[in-house]
Amino acid sequence: MLRQVLHEGLQTSFHKLGHFVANHPVFFASAPVLLSVLLGASFSRYRVEEDVEYLLAPKHSLAKIEGNLVDSLFAVNRSKHTLYSDLQTPGRYGRVIVTSRRGNVLDATHVDLVLKVRSKL
Structure with missing residues (x-):
């Protein structure tokens, strides 16, 4: 039913x-x-945002103000032959920690080896 x-x-x-x-x-x-x-x-x-700082920090945050101050006081040479220490800018980076088994890393022989490796990159 x-x-x-x-x-x-x-x-x-x-x-x-x-x-x-x-x-x-x-x-x-x-x-x-x-x-x-x-x-x-x-x-x-919609747009693709490439600025990492825009994604991670508010527009008027203290971190952005300090970052702009540092960029204005200490300009970074962004040519292709410069070693980068700032991983927040666009691009691919790598870091190498150089150590020595014996002696000082700043000895002439060690510095020459580091420069030789650097020139091959």
């Missing part, structure tokens, strides 16, 4: 829905396209 009532109710509602869609074909053909265009238009406002 419940199954028959449910079946009749669904059949009637889908029949009315089918007639409504058939009587308004332009709306049901254009509405999905229009909705997709409107929702897809918001993607044009």
Whole structure:
């Protein structure tokens, strides 16, 4: 009994829905396209952010103010032959820790070895 009532109710509602869609074909053909265009238009406002500081610190934070002060006082030479110690700028970096088994790392022989490795990079 419940199954028959449910079946009749669904059949009637889908029949009315089918007639409504058939009587308004332009709306049901254009509405999905229009909705997709409107929702897809918001993607044009997205942009890729490359500045790591912008992603990690608020605009008027003390860290940004201090960073701008340091950049203005101590300009960094960003040529391709410069060793970078700042990993927050765009690019690929690597660090090497040089140690010596015997003697001082700043001895002439050790410095020559470091410079030789540096010149091969």
